[in-house]
Amino acid sequence: MKKEFRILGLESTSDAKKAEASLRKLPGASAASVKLDGSASAEFTTTPPSFEKIRDAVIDAGFDAEEKAMAKDAEKEAREKEIRDYWRRFVISLLLSLPLLFLFLEHLKLITVELPELVMTYSALIQFLIATPVMWVNRIIFIRGYRAIVYARSPTMDSLVGIGVGASYIYSVLTTFGFPGALYYEVGSFLLTFIVLGKYLEAVARGRTSEAIKALIGLQPKTATVIRNKREVELPIEQVQVGDIIIVKPGEKIPVDGIVLGGESAVDESMVTGESMPVMKKKGATLIGATINKNGVLTFRATKVGSDTMLAQIIKLVQDAQASKAPIQEIVDKVSAYFVPVVAAVSILAFSYWFFAAGQPFSFALSIFMSVLIIACPCALGLATPTAITAGMGLGAQRGILFKSSKSLQAVQSLNAIVFDKTGTLTKGEPVITDVIPMKGFSERELLIMAASVEKNSEHPIADAIVKGATARKLSLLKVASFKAIEGKGVSAKISGATILVGTSRLLSDHKINGLSAAEKAKVKLENEGKTAVLLSAGGKVAGVIAVADTLKDSTPEAVSALRKKGLRVIMITGDNWRTAKAIGKQAGIEEVLAEVLPQDKEKEVKKLQAKGLKVAMVGDGINDAPALAAADVGIAIGSGTDVAIETGDIVLVKNDLRDVVTAIDLSNFTMRKIKENLFWAFAYNMVGIPVAAGILFPFLGILLDPAIAGAAMALSSVSVTTNASLMRFYKSPMREKIAENAR
Amino acid sequence: MVKAKFKVGGMDCASCALTIEKSVKQLKGVKEAKASFANGELNVDYDPRAAKPEEIRKKVEQAGYSLI
Numbered sequence: 001m002k003k004e005f006r007i008l009g010l011e012s013t014s015d016a017k018k019a020e021a022s023l024r025k026l027p028g029a030s031a032a033s034v035k036l037d038g039s040a041s042a043e044f045t046t047t048p049p050s051f052e053k054i055r056d057a058v059i060d061a062g063f064d065a066e067e068k069a070m071a072k073d074a075e076k077e078a079r080e081k082e083i084r085d086y087w088r089r090f091v092i093s094l095l096l097s098l099p100l101l102f103l104f105l106e107h108l109k110l111i112t113v114e115l116p117e118l119v120m121t122y123s124a125l126i127q128f129l130i131a132t133p134v135m136w137v138n139r140i141i142f143i144r145g146y147r148a149i150v151y152a153r154s155p156t157m158d159s160l161v162g163i164g165v166g167a168s169y170i171y172s173v174l175t176t177f178g179f180p181g182a183l184y185y186e187v188g189s190f191l192l193t194f195i196v197l198g199k200y201l202e203a204v205a206r207g208r209t210s211e212a213i214k215a216l217i218g219l220q221p222k223t224a225t226v227i228r229n230k231r232e233v234e235l236p237i238e239q240v241q242v243g244d245i246i247i248v249k250p251g252e253k254i255p256v257d258g259i260v261l262g263g264e265s266a267v268d269e270s271m272v273t274g275e276s277m278p279v280m281k282k283k284g285a286t287l288i289g290a291t292i293n294k295n296g297v298l299t300f301r302a303t304k305v306g307s308d309t310m311l312a313q314i315i316k317l318v319q320d321a322q323a324s325k326a327p328i329q330e331i332v333d334k335v336s337a338y339f340v341p342v343v344a345a346v347s348i349l350a351f352s353y354w355f356f357a358a359g360q361p362f363s364f365a366l367s368i369f370m371s372v373l374i375i376a377c378p379c380a381l382g383l384a385t386p387t388a389i390t391a392g393m394g395l396g397a398q399r400g401i402l403f404k405s406s407k408s409l410q411a412v413q414s415l416n417a418i419v420f421d422k423t424g425t426l427t428k429g430e431p432v433i434t435d436v437i438p439m440k441g442f443s444e445r446e447l448l449i450m451a452a453s454v455e456k457n458s459e460h461p462i463a464d465a466i467v468k469g470a471t472a473r474k475l476s477l478l479k480v481a482s483f484k485a486i487e488g489k490g491v492s493a494k495i496s497g498a499t500i501l502v503g504t505s506r507l508l509s510d511h512k513i514n515g516l517s518a519a520e521k522a523k524v525k526l527e528n529e530g531k532t533a534v535l536l537s538a539g540g541k542v543a544g545v546i547a548v549a550d551t552l553k554d555s556t557p558e559a560v561s562a563l564r565k566k567g568l569r570v571i572m573i574t575g576d577n578w579r580t581a582k583a584i585g586k587q588a589g590i591e592e593v594l595a596e597v598l599p600q601d602k603e604k605e606v607k608k609l610q611a612k613g614l615k616v617a618m619v620g621d622g623i624n625d626a627p628a629l630a631a632a633d634v635g636i637a638i639g640s641g642t643d644v645a646i647e648t649g650d651i652v653l654v655k656n657d658l659r660d661v662v663t664a665i666d667l668s669n670f671t672m673r674k675i676k677e678n679l680f681w682a683f684a685y686n687m688v689g690i691p692v693a694a695g696i697l698f699p700f701l702g703i704l705l706d707p708a709i710a711g712a713a714m715a716l717s718s719v720s721v722t723t724n725a726s727l728m729r730f731y732k733s734p735m736r737e738k739i740a741e742n743a744r
Numbered sequence: 745m746v747k748a749k750f751k752v753g754g755m756d757c758a759s760c761a762l763t764i765e766k767s768v769k770q771l772k773g774v775k776e777a778k779a780s781f782a783n784g785e786l787n788v789d790y791d792p793r794a795a796k797p798e799e800i801r802k803k804v805e806q807a808g809y810s811l812i
Binding site: 067143152158 | 746747748749751753754759760761762763764766767770780781784790792793796797798801803806807808809810812
């Protein structure tokens with residue numbers, strides 16, 4: 001017998017496995033399956049234990065269970081149903097309210113109407129019959145508004161609308177059935193129509209702002225071609241396991257993360273990293289699930305599946321970040337919490353003033369009461385921050401810029417200094433040949449071949465750079481004999497009988513090589529440029545100088561100058577010696593350099609800057625810079641391409657491009673500006689609207705705000721806030737950029 | 745302590761999120777409740793020995809919303 005239910009409190013796949021194990025231990029259980037989304041089932045060979053027993057076992061494992069099977073796509077359906085439901089309510093309300101339109105216009109003194117006598121006689125009753133169904137289809141507003149007051153003791157915007165419309169409706173009903181007064185049916189009906197329209201537009205726009213996430217989720221491949229029992233089988237993605245050997249043909253999506261075992265192909269990673277150029281992959285390269293294999297066949301071993309894949313982690317990261325509250329939001333929430341009761345008080349005061357003190361008719365005072373309640377709905381206020389944050393983070397995700405929380409987004413705008421780690425952040429992180437200077441009688445080519453042939457046997461980073469440089473230039477290396485490494489000085493070996501020396505000046509002079517001065521002069525010059533240079537001699541003659549250096553990333557100078565233009569102090573931090581550090585700093589356009597800083601002291605340097613009152617961002621490659629990233633006001637982890645360094649940094653840059661630092665900062669500022677714009681409009685609107693609605697202008701100008709107009713204006717204000725947020729998708733980074741079309 | 749995540753239906757304004765939070769927090773055994781309007785999500789930290797998911801569901805429904 002199979003039992004289906006739902007497990008709560010799962011945060012990772014290992015949690016799901018733990019819960020699964022606890023189910024398997026139940027008496028009579030033959031199989032159990034728990035998915036990360038909480039859907040769970042267990043099969044029993046005997047009569048299943050009671051749900052209480054099952055729940056007990058699950059609780060013991062640290063989770064909870066609910067006896068309610070999960071429907072597939074429940075969330076999507078609920079969201080669509082919500083939108084459909086608003087639309088249906090809007091259409092019904094509108095159609096019913098339309099016959100009341102002429103009354104409404106007359107009420108606003110825009111037209112005068114002559115009606116047939118029969119209609120006039122039964123006018124009140126007809127209006128009652130029209131308005132009542134409008135109230136009925138929108139009853140959820142009254143129910144929620146009432147319940148918010150009763151159960152949560154905190155009135156919401158539904159409460160305000162409910163009281164306002166409810167009062168007008170009840171008053172009209174009383175009038176219809178004999179109580180002396182006025183009719184307000186059309187006001188209530190139109191008001192509800194506008195509010196439902198506002199909610200409909202809002203729900204649609206809200207669905208749109210999280211499109212970025214939806215696009216990411218849509219990227220997930222459905223199947224994989226796996227080799228099982230020496231045969232290729234197509235499996236649903238859920239069944240792929242770590243260690244599986246997977247084949248990807250040209251044009252196919254790479255199903256999960258892994259390491260290439262064979263084949264060669266260009267892979268389009270733009271959808272995950274934002275990098276628009278395809279990346280060449282061959283044996284040993286890491287693959288990211290959901291990226292597209294362009295032209296070759298790749299065989300790879302799965303290293304991460306399910307919720308552990310990079311894409312799944314990015315999705316989770318962005319979702320969590322979007323759900324997090326920015327400090328500014330907390331202030332807004334506090335204000336909103338006080339706002340509603342204050343408005344309720346203002347509306348009662350206004351009513352009392354006009355009715356009791358100013359001696360206006362009851363209907364006049366009631367109309368004012370309603371207008372104040374309606375215009376003051378803090379709806380736009382509540383929407384202002386989350387809509388902009390969701391949009392801003394979505395924009396980031398498309399560009400491989402991941403904000404870990406709303407807090408980091410807000411922290412960026414107060415930055416005034418930015419510290420860069422040198423190696424691997426400003427520079428490529430691995431030395432390459434920068435200069436080859438042959439002496440008389442030798443060619444550049446000869447020099448490189450000799451150096452690389454000898455250095456091939458050495459494991460020094462400089463040797464590595466020389467060999468790689470020669471290979472890149474497609475030079476074929478020579479056979480070497482009697483290789484010898486001389487500690488701290490260099491290496492020696494024989495090529496076709498001639499002794500080759502590669503190393504320091506000391507190495508050469510020790511071997512009695514003469515005529516070093518020209519080569520030495522070149523070496524000093526190169527070293528002043530921050531490079532590391534080695535001398536080379538062949539058969540007792542000086543052959544030349546080769547320099548290697550860790551070079552700047554192409555994007556570095558551009559990014560640094562853009563940051564300085566933004567008025568940020570740019571500082572470089574490195575463990576290298578002052579000479580190299582200054583040379584690199586000069587190339588990058590950074591004047592402030594902190595050199596010879598031990599890795600463990602980087603954090604202290606960041607704190608020193610903060611002690612001077614600076615708000616500091618630290619940019620590092622996330623592995624060895626973790627403490628400094630954590631200490632900084634904003635930690636930016638860069639180039640964590642294949643293994644999202646989620647633990648380190650407040651902002652994670654997937655690509656290894658420094659221009660993304662500029663975009664991240666710009667995007668944060670852009671988002672915060674949008675939030676402030678939204679808040680300003682929402683507040684300004686209330687600040688102006690409430691006094692006018694309360695009738696402040698009436699004694700002087702005779703201006704009153706009709707409740708239905710207040711309703712329309714309120715709907716408009718929340719629509720304008722959400723529109724402002726959805727317009728954010730036209731954001732352009734100050735850095736030239738090309739976003740892959742499919743990442744949009 | 746279980747950290748459960750629910751999707752909430754009908755949460756259409758920020759003050760609704762506050763209402764839902766407050767309603768759920770009234771339950772015994774619930775330590776923390778955070779509703780996010782932007783995501784339509786409700787995160788509840790509670791002691792499963794003191795509160796049941798059905799009770800959380802009922803509280804949310806009482807406030808006029810639904811749990812998916």
